[in-house]
Amino acid sequence: ARDSQLAREIEAALPRELSREQQLALVRAYVKDNFVDKGMCADFAIHDKGTGNPHVHIMLTVRPLKENGAWGAKCRKAYDLDENGQRIPDGKGGWKNHREDTTDWNDKGNVEIWRAAWAACTNRALEAAGHPALVDHRSYKRQGIDKIPSVHLGPAASQMEKRGIRTDKGEVNRQIAADNKLLKEIKARITRLYRWSKAETEKPQTQQSSLTALWEAQQQLNAPRTRTGKIRALQESAALFSFLQANGIQSMQQLHEKIA
Template sequence: MAIYHFSAQVISRSSGRSVVAAAAYRAGERLVDERYGKTYDYTKKDVAERAIAAPDYAPAWVKNRELLWNAVEAAEKQKNAQLCREINIALPRELTARDQRELLSLYVLEQFVARGMIADVAIHRDNPENPHAHIMLTMRPLHPDGTWGAKSRKEYVLDENGEKIKLPSGQYKSYKVRTTDWDMPETLETWRAEWARYANRALERAGHADRIDHRSLEAQGSERMPTIHEGVRVRQMERRGIQTDRGDVNRSVAEYNGLVVSLEAYRKEKDTLERKTSLEAPIASVESKEKQMAVLLAKAKEIKSKVERIDVDLQQVKERLRYYGEQQQRIADRNRLDKQIGELQQRGRGLLGLYNKNSKEIAELQRKVERLDERIQEHRTLAPSNREAVELQAQHQQLEQMKKELSGQFFAVRNKVKQLEETRQEKTMTLREAIYSLKDKATGIPMRYNQDDLDKPFEKATFSNRGGAEQLHYRLQDGTERSVLFQNVFMDRAQRSALFDVFSAAASAASKQLQRDDEARQQQMKKKRREMER
């Protein structure tokens, strides 16, 4: 399943970071930082591909990674300067390495380089399940002569006479004007949306049905939950087998999202089946619906028996947990009494006169402790240990979840039975009714037809008029195909209407009989369902 990930960050000097060190780490190279006099060697890092893209007018030295980022460091003078913008993108793992490279190259050239930025791109494939790219972008425009332009410029506010406005501090009132739109929130949102468009186009060309969406899960109307960022250290700990809080959160989210995806797939399948059922309702036989209802009723009965077994297990677990809670409370009471005895003995030793008075309270507390010890000993065999209690609580939660899921399945099956009962009441058109429905459409009257087929329901019927010859071609539910021929016979409107009314009256009588039969079957099925629910 293709995933969407697009994150942006600014590497700044205020956080103690070096853009040369960042470039060396992303590209897996050995670079010398001239500003700090350090060498960063990440040549052992597994980097699949690396490249630098620049505008056509840029000088050749910008393609040298060490020269480029040392020049960026030298151009920034302030201690809190923003050095570069980094974009981290997840590449669709459904694509081949070549398709991923072509997709990323096209996106970088059209979205970043075309705006005047220099892009240092590195593709990481150390984890086959997570191919991704790091794109480091310059934040100053570069002139053709190799000099850096300004990120912004100062403009002064003028009064009605066109003069600068002087402030009490002696400075003139001014405001900052950006020279580019690279750090605008709207631009970042455009980049995010464009990546989704580029990636989906590549997936479509490669013949994949998966698509990605740059919008948040909430904006998409999805019930899935977003995962949290784990970071390098957490991933290293997880690979060594050390469970972390962030890893546990993401595992829980992944499990929840799996259920949501399954639920969404079930809903889609349900909608498809409902649409199919609504289209095929006039031609579905009563016998097939009764078979479906019989299967669903059997399944509901099986689910109900499972729920009953889970209720028994839950009751046993709750009973053991109750013993455990009572035992823990007794132990806590005993510890509290021991503490009170110690305090009273300490006070009594300090004040000899009060010792005799406190000794009675001490003796009473000691008797309570002895009684608690006896009860703790009596219930030791019944109450589980701490480890067993933890396992019981986990078992209790698991059983509650199973019961909840089975209850949901039971009600889903029961609702399906109700739907089938309702759809079974829908009227199936017979050949006689079809002929009557052509009263205002056909110019002739039915002359040649099979008398035995008039009150049989049909699966499909097509009325055609070719060269003045009208016919109704139909297929019965047993697969038999025949035709009703219409012939133009001289008769007035009243005679023609009376002829079709004969078909209508007979069809009405047959329909009422079918309705009575359906009501009888419905009452019988309701009775069976009530017996099952009991």
């Protein structure tokens, strides 16, 4: 048929830390365990133009093989049955039916399985070669990492960037890198504030910091000596006062709860 599915292709990045022989061994092991042992025929090709993006293309059959070596059918017709196990007429002289796949190779759940298997195989190969495991098939969000993923440049943009030509995708990735750096700094600052406020709240009740004590503590932390430093400290003090007032914070306990 003109719209038939002839094959399935999988593309995966190869770790640059591995030699060509190690990359070949990795691909062969992965293909055998996940595809050939399931009954598929597999053909793969490694592409490496020396641009820092080695990868493999794996092409798989979508039809099973019969015992005599002939191709089998991808699917078969199955009749719908009623509660008595009898075929249901379709009102046109035939029987109601539906299509059933002869294998589970088209199950969309395989994508997650194959991705996870590639990550596991790659990490085993890296560790065997004396390198730390680096690959995780999950997104940053699924890993619980507060980080924005970069966009894929592709070969054309990668080459232009290497020649010093700034591209739109490259600009996006530079902005993402700057944003991730800022997120990391903010997270570290909040962590320091959280630990400091927690330590203050754990002091005896009689020493609980009021708004005034909190203000004095902030002043002690910022004891500038230069005129510029004093101006900056005054601006920070004004920002702190506005924050406390806007959030109704009157004690260190309330500040700790807000930071938490």
